[in-house]
Amino acid sequence: MKPVQTFTSRTxxxxxxxxxxxxxxPARFLTTTTREGxxxxxxxxxxxxxxxxxxxxxxxxxxxxxxxxxxxxxxNFGCGSSREHAPWALLDYGFQAVISTxxxxxxxxxxxKNGFLPIVVDEATSDWLLANPGVEVTVNVEDTTLALPNGTxxxxxxxxFSRYCLLNGVDELGFLLDRRPQxxxxxxxxxx
Amino acid sequence: xxxxxxxxxxxxxxxxxxxAETADTPAVLYIDLxxxxxxxSPQAFSVLRERGLPVRRVDRTLATxxxxxxxxxxxxxxGAPISIExxxxxxxxxxxxCAQFGVExxxxxxxxRGIVHIIGPExxxxxxxxxxxxxxxxxxxHGALGALAFGIGTTEVGHVLATQCLLQRKxxxxxxxxxxxxxxxxxxxxxxxxxxxxxxxxxxxxxVIEYRGETIRGLDMDERMTICNMSIExxxxxxxxxxxxxxxRYLAGRPRAPQGAAWERAVEQWRQLPTDDGAKFxxxxxxxxxxxxxxxxxxxxxxxxxxxxxxxxxxxNDAAFSKSLAYMGFEAGAPIKDQPVNVVFVGSCTNGRxxxxxxxxxxxxxxxxxxxxxxxxxxxxxxxxxxxxAEGLHQVFIDAGAEWRESGCSMCLGMNGDLVPKxxxxxxxSNRNFEGRQGIGARTLLASPLTAAASAVxxxxxxxxxxxx
Numbered sequence: 001m002k003p004v005q006t007f008t009s010r011t012x013x014x015x016x017x018x019x020x021x022x023x024x025x026p027a028r029f030l031t032t033t034t035r036e037g038x039x040x041x042x043x044x045x046x047x048x049x050x051x052x053x054x055x056x057x058x059x060x061x062x063x064x065x066x067x068x069x070x071x072x073x074x075x076n077f078g079c080g081s082s083r084e085h086a087p088w089a090l091l092d093y094g095f096q097a098v099i100s101t102x103x104x105x106x107x108x109x110x111x112x113k114n115g116f117l118p119i120v121v122d123e124a125t126s127d128w129l130l131a132n133p134g135v136e137v138t139v140n141v142e143d144t145t146l147a148l149p150n151g152t153x154x155x156x157x158x159x160x161f162s163r164y165c166l167l168n169g170v171d172e173l174g175f176l177l178d179r180r181p182q183x184x185x186x187x188x189x190x191x192x
Numbered sequence: 193x194x195x196x197x198x199x200x201x202x203x204x205x206x207x208x209x210x211x212a213e214t215a216d217t218p219a220v221l222y223i224d225l226x227x228x229x230x231x232x233s234p235q236a237f238s239v240l241r242e243r244g245l246p247v248r249r250v251d252r253t254l255a256t257x258x259x260x261x262x263x264x265x266x267x268x269x270x271g272a273p274i275s276i277e278x279x280x281x282x283x284x285x286x287x288x289x290c291a292q293f294g295v296e297x298x299x300x301x302x303x304x305r306g307i308v309h310i311i312g313p314e315x316x317x318x319x320x321x322x323x324x325x326x327x328x329x330x331x332x333x334h335g336a337l338g339a340l341a342f343g344i345g346t347t348e349v350g351h352v353l354a355t356q357c358l359l360q361r362k363x364x365x366x367x368x369x370x371x372x373x374x375x376x377x378x379x380x381x382x383x384x385x386x387x388x389x390x391x392x393x394x395x396x397x398x399x400v401i402e403y404r405g406e407t408i409r410g411l412d413m414d415e416r417m418t419i420c421n422m423s424i425e426x427x428x429x430x431x432x433x434x435x436x437x438x439x440x441r442y443l444a445g446r447p448r449a450p451q452g453a454a455w456e457r458a459v460e461q462w463r464q465l466p467t468d469d470g471a472k473f474x475x476x477x478x479x480x481x482x483x484x485x486x487x488x489x490x491x492x493x494x495x496x497x498x499x500x501x502x503x504x505x506x507x508x509n510d511a512a513f514s515k516s517l518a519y520m521g522f523e524a525g526a527p528i529k530d531q532p533v534n535v536v537f538v539g540s541c542t543n544g545r546x547x548x549x550x551x552x553x554x555x556x557x558x559x560x561x562x563x564x565x566x567x568x569x570x571x572x573x574x575x576x577x578x579x580x581x582a583e584g585l586h587q588v589f590i591d592a593g594a595e596w597r598e599s600g601c602s603m604c605l606g607m608n609g610d611l612v613p614k615x616x617x618x619x620x621x622s623n624r625n626f627e628g629r630q631g632i633g634a635r636t637l638l639a640s641p642l643t644a645a646a647s648a649v650x651x652x653x654x655x656x657x658x659x660x661x
Contacts, residue, residue: 018394018495079394080626081329084346105398109344164216176220
């Protein structure tokens with residue numbers, strides 16, 4: 001995983017609540033056996049007509065959304081299936097973070113393991129961001145803040161170990177493999 | 193000093209801590225059983241290959257295939273090719289990965305193959321007090337036996353393959369206390385839908401739910417699995433039910449359950465698992481089951497659910513709600529009953545067990561499904577299929593005009609091509625009514641096997657109590 005420290009981007013808004021992982025990437029794209037190239041399937045059923053042409057009224061297809069790396073979404077983003085293809089698709093498309101008032105557990109875990117930031121904010125911050133699409137926001141992982149163009153800085157929760165892994169590009173598998181002596185001791189003690 | 197009263201979740205968690213969490217690091221949690229399937233494992237095996245790592249405990253890893261597998265008999269047993277080429281490739285890749293890494297695979301033609309959450313309990317490999325994970329959110333199902341079971345992503349599948357452990361922060365606990373007897377025609381599916389309707393699709397986020405109370409104690413294991421299965425639909429990664437005599441009776445004699453003296457020792461340990469008197473939960477919610485009706489969803493998440501006699505609610509100034517009703521082609525204020533139905537699906541890890549098939553058959557026996565309705569009955573596993581056929585249930589379905597096929601996830605998510613056509617209404621016993629879940633533009637109404645079967649007979653959303661004698 002590449003280190004993620006700070007980044008600045010304009011936002012793109014998907015104000016709906018309960019955007020589930022079936023919307024982020026529909027199941028028919030899950031027969032892949034690699035993690036690459038899923039960006040073209042991101043929000044596929046909202047983004048394309050049935051014959052494959054982009055839907056001109058969907059936000060990601062509009063000129064002002066191009067190049068935006070921060071998605072602002074309604075409450076409870078990423079609910080549903082455990083498919084890691086969801087953060088893979090968001091990252092491959094070019095997103096680096098999602099901001100919502102609630103982010104589903106499994107999606108949040110999967111995101112952090114891939115360097116995609118799930119950012120939970122209070123309702124007032126969320127309301128302001130939803131009401132001001134396209135503003136430039138700076139995400140700072142070091143001090144876990146969002147800097148908004150109105151001058152406010154908002155703290156967001158980030159579990160300490162995930163923050164450490166993001167900042168240093170540490171891969172959790174390496175960390176777990178280093179714990180092999182403890183794992184062996186545990187197995188011996190339980191005689192398993 | 194008196195021992196600190198603990199919840200069942202805390203007991204299982206403690207027993208599996210290789211190292212406890214600190215402010216800086218999550219706990220290293222040992223996983224007793226890792227179930228894998230074809231969709232969420234290929235990229236994890238690739239990581240093992242890239243790093244030259246073996247599967248640490250092949251004896252604690254069990255693979256099957258269910259999501260992208262065909263349900264057509266000829267494509268499984270008849271030598272016909274799997275019709276979706278990418279699905280066929282995924283099936284082959286799991287076969288190759290299991291062979292190369294020495295993982296046991298209940299493969300395409302194996303008589304114990306089935307939906308991963310059906311076969312774990314069925315084989316007796318899911319047991320009380322175990323930690324169970326799988327790259328699938330409905331792993332919560334296994335909690336019905338008193339296991340701590342939750343879904344993980346593919347990166348974590350790789351972690352468990354390589355180390356048999358996960359880095360985890362401890363969840364909060366939510367006690368869901370259910371009292372009152374379910375009325376005839378009202379099932380475990382209706383109960384869990386009502387629970388999700390009450391606490392909301394994000395109401396369990398960050399929690400492990402323990403379902404408690406007299407109503408839960410009175411449910412059989414198939415019903416308990418239906419309840420725990422949909423914990424994730426309330427946002428909770430895991431749902432648990434304390435093991436009791438019902439659990440032990442269910443497990444006794446199953447092929448991979450402990451036998452003889454080992455069984456006695458295991459039961460002795462399992463009896464220690466239930467939550468101690470006086471243990472504190474972070475949150476408690478009470479539900480009265482005695483007033484429930486059959487429940488059915490009208491929108492595009494499982495929290496959008498109403499009693500079958502009710503009307504679709506009205507909610508002003510709610511964009512998601514309006515979008516949802518527009519997708520469903522429903523009008524606020526209209527009754528849900530008698531809405532036309534095109535497709536009926538009975539199956540999935542939620543309602544694909546033998547008792548679910550018996551329920552549906554009870555409604556269908558001696559009846560025909562309505563003209564123009566397509567009904568698919570998909571057993572949850574090959575063992576369920578065999579049992580149903582031994583009881584003659586398949587003949588009831590076939591005589592009624594339904595299709596009876598091989599096991600798998602099938603139309604729950606349509607990865608294998610079992611799809612609901614665009615714009616059509618499907619009454620489905622599965623777990624998700626998300627937009628496009630059963631096919632592009634498909635409109636899903638989640639309900640119990642009784643309601644699904646009754647709706648198939650009438651070709652309209654039907655209260656099953658009207659057809660039950």
